[in-house]
Amino acid sequence: MSTTHPTNNAPTPAHKRVRTGRGGRWVVGVPYVWLVAFFLLPFIVVLKISVSEMGTVHPKDLLVWKDGGLQVMGDLGHFAAMAADPIYLGSALRSVQYAAITTVLCLAIGYPFAYFMARARKSVQPLLLMLVMLPFWISFLLRAYAWKGLLSPEGWAHDLIVGLGLDTLMAWLGMIPAPGQLMNTPFSLVVGMVYTYLPFMILPLYGTLSKLDLRLLEAAQDLGATPWVTFWRVTVPMSQAGIIAGSMLVFIPCIGEYVIPELLGGPETLMIGRVIWDELFFNNDWPRASALAVVMILMVIVPLALFRKYQAEAQEGPR
Amino acid sequence: MSPQPTVGAFLRVEEVVKSFDGTLAVDRVNLELTQGEIFALLGSSGCGKTTLLRMVAGFEQPTSGRLLLEGRDLVGLPPYERPLNMMFQSYALFPHLSVQDNVGFGLKRAGMPSAEIATRVEALLKLVQLSRLAQRKPHQLSGGQQQRVALARSLARQPKLLLLDEPLGALDRKLREETRIELVHIIQQVGVTCLMVTHDQEEAMTMASRMAVMHEGRILQIGTPDEIYERPSSRFVADFIGNVNLLDARVQSTTEQHWSLSTADVPHVLAERGPATAGTPNCVALRPEKIHLSRQPPEQPQVNAVKGVVREKAYCGSFTQYHLGLPSGAVLKAALTNVDRTAQSDPALGEEAWAHWSSTAPVVLTR
Numbered sequence: 001m002s003t004t005h006p007t008n009n010a011p012t013p014a015h016k017r018v019r020t021g022r023g024g025r026w027v028v029g030v031p032y033v034w035l036v037a038f039f040l041l042p043f044i045v046v047l048k049i050s051v052s053e054m055g056t057v058h059p060k061d062l063l064v065w066k067d068g069g070l071q072v073m074g075d076l077g078h079f080a081a082m083a084a085d086p087i088y089l090g091s092a093l094r095s096v097q098y099a100a101i102t103t104v105l106c107l108a109i110g111y112p113f114a115y116f117m118a119r120a121r122k123s124v125q126p127l128l129l130m131l132v133m134l135p136f137w138i139s140f141l142l143r144a145y146a147w148k149g150l151l152s153p154e155g156w157a158h159d160l161i162v163g164l165g166l167d168t169l170m171a172w173l174g175m176i177p178a179p180g181q182l183m184n185t186p187f188s189l190v191v192g193m194v195y196t197y198l199p200f201m202i203l204p205l206y207g208t209l210s211k212l213d214l215r216l217l218e219a220a221q222d223l224g225a226t227p228w229v230t231f232w233r234v235t236v237p238m239s240q241a242g243i244i245a246g247s248m249l250v251f252i253p254c255i256g257e258y259v260i261p262e263l264l265g266g267p268e269t270l271m272i273g274r275v276i277w278d279e280l281f282f283n284n285d286w287p288r289a290s291a292l293a294v295v296m297i298l299m300v301i302v303p304l305a306l307f308r309k310y311q312a313e314a315q316e317g318p319r
Numbered sequence: 320m321s322p323q324p325t326v327g328a329f330l331r332v333e334e335v336v337k338s339f340d341g342t343l344a345v346d347r348v349n350l351e352l353t354q355g356e357i358f359a360l361l362g363s364s365g366c367g368k369t370t371l372l373r374m375v376a377g378f379e380q381p382t383s384g385r386l387l388l389e390g391r392d393l394v395g396l397p398p399y400e401r402p403l404n405m406m407f408q409s410y411a412l413f414p415h416l417s418v419q420d421n422v423g424f425g426l427k428r429a430g431m432p433s434a435e436i437a438t439r440v441e442a443l444l445k446l447v448q449l450s451r452l453a454q455r456k457p458h459q460l461s462g463g464q465q466q467r468v469a470l471a472r473s474l475a476r477q478p479k480l481l482l483l484d485e486p487l488g489a490l491d492r493k494l495r496e497e498t499r500i501e502l503v504h505i506i507q508q509v510g511v512t513c514l515m516v517t518h519d520q521e522e523a524m525t526m527a528s529r530m531a532v533m534h535e536g537r538i539l540q541i542g543t544p545d546e547i548y549e550r551p552s553s554r555f556v557a558d559f560i561g562n563v564n565l566l567d568a569r570v571q572s573t574t575e576q577h578w579s580l581s582t583a584d585v586p587h588v589l590a591e592r593g594p595a596t597a598g599t600p601n602c603v604a605l606r607p608e609k610i611h612l613s614r615q616p617p618e619q620p621q622v623n624a625v626k627g628v629v630r631e632k633a634y635c636g637s638f639t640q641y642h643l644g645l646p647s648g649a650v651l652k653a654a655l656t657n658v659d660r661t662a663q664s665d666p667a668l669g670e671e672a673w674a675h676w677s678s679t680a681p682v683v684l685t686r
Contacts, residue, residue, distance in 0.1 A: 218398070219407060219412075221377075223404065226397075229428065238415055
């Protein structure tokens with residue numbers, strides 16, 4: 001039977017909009033303080049180091065008293081080196097590339113997952129949600145190591161893939177350097193990243209898809225749209241918010257990933273996280289590493305800014 | 320109101336049954352609609368009317384029975400292959416599309432070229448008077464405007480049958496009357512056959528040319544609004560529509576033109592004899608507005624008249640409702656139109672009054 005609850009197309013009435021009173025402002029202020037203390041200030045410190053000269057153990061001070069006056073001992077050389085050296089450029093591009101591949105795969109796998117979760121019986125949905133989040137109960141490092149075991153020549157995933165002959169196809173596609181070698185390849189890296197970040201795609205998608213008004217799908221069918229057309233013309237556009245949220249939650253952390261490329265990646269999968277680590281711990285070159293970190297942050301800020309702009313526009317519109 | 324229907328069934332609902340896990344939501348319903356009429360299914364929540372509508376639309380499949388539109392059985396056809404369209408109670412407008420794209424959605428699915436779609440959408444928006452809001456999104460429109468978009472959208476594909484689910488349900492009282500007139504006007508202008516479902520008696524009676532009363536999955540009576548109101552087929556229908564006084568009665572004698580019955584308080588009720596009814600008459604149904612109240616006894620107090628005491632008097636603006644306490648303890652409801660602004664001659668609370676009515680006023684019921 002149809003209910004009488006209308007689709008929420010109306011603008012929010014005045015008395016329902018949340019008014020931020022004095023107390024409200026304090027509560028909202030706490031995250032701001034947190035962000036300033038633990039993001040903005042450290043960022044400024046990193047920025048400062050990136051333009052300083054390196055001493056034997058620590059970076060030299062930026063501002064020094066010299067000849068009776070304050071002098072800025074800055075050096076933007078590291079940023080210049082970034083553009084020049086192919087390793088840095090390559091690793092930055094590769095990071096974006098692998099993050100993008102991971103995001104697309106997470107979307108391809110996560111969307112059907114979330115869709116059927118949202119369409120399942122209401123009584124089953126909490127259980128399905130728990131199953132999606134269950135991996136988080138185990139340390140992320142251990143799960144990455146588990147893949148290491150599974151894809152090494154002793155692991156059964158390795159045996160399965162080689163047994164099916166898929167490894168020759170994968171080698172031909174360039175996913176692995178040679179048949180039989182599944183570990184420390186682009187393939188193993190992507191497997192690890194998709195596996196780790198899939199829940200971050202599924203959860204926001206599930207959030208939007210579970211709120212989808214099924215009467216809209218009925219209306220589309222009534223107007224001549226087959227289920228396939230309804231999916232692409234109504235369901236997907238209406239889950240746009242979830243798609244973008246999920247994509248951001250996967251793409252942004254993936255760019256700076258260190259542990260997964262380290263454990264599961266190989267020489268061809270050098271990403272910016274590893275390069276920063278090398279500069280900092282192998283070369284002890286704090287300014288160079290900081291400069292790389294700044295570049296990485298900027299690579300992340302662009303999609304983030306787009307996301308915020310999209311969210312702001314979406315806020316004006318319907319819920 | 321649209322003219323009386325001619326022969327031939329445009330839509331035939333044949334022995335349709337719908338059961339959900341053993342409970343019968345729709346119990347062997349038979350209906351016939353003729354082309355061009357507006358037909359209303361009236362019933363309270365849970366009576367099965369919406370389920371029936373959804374089966375015609377294709378969102379539910381009947382457990383058994385046939386749904387024939389122009390002779391073609393719709394059962395088994397998915398909604399997108401049926402030549403009919405529905406206007407949803409909640410409008411179900413696509414929030415991510417503009418008014419224009421909403422209205423044109425069905426046309427795009429039909430493969431119409433863009434230029435043709437644009438012309439048709441323009442014409443439809445003009446029909447519902449929303450031309451200047453073509454680029455707005457649904458959340459930027461008022462309820463009444465949203466409804467007009469929903470109507471335009473449902474008429475875009477020129478359906479053979481238009482289904483309306485509680486069309487006026489979401490509107491406030493004042494808007495309801497204006498919209499009702501406009502809605503009927505547009506439907507008649509387009510000339511589409513219309514099946515509507517509602518729990519609101521006024522909506523059904525004012526919009527439809529024929530209606531059916533539905534209860535617990537079954538159709539109780541089909542007829543024009545005045546047939547159902549003035550000649551209900553049972554106590555239930557009489558009580559369901561409007562207000563009624565139901566008096567248990569016993570037949571004293573019959574002639575070709577009249578029934579003579581006696582009730583607890585009224586010794587002699589004379590009722591005009593209508594078309595033959597099956598069963599023994601056992602009830603007299605009398606609508607409150609057919610009863611006259613006065614302080615003086617009528618000329619013939621023995622027939623169709625009773626004396627009582629005014630127990631309740633409720634002023635309702637255009638009329639005043641009286642509850643008359645009768646000697647047996649029963650209460651007779653009467654409604655007097657407030658013809659004069661200064662009604663001094665109307666009976667007051669606590670006074671004795673005579674209620675009387677004509678012989679054409681009561682309806683004799685057998686069940």
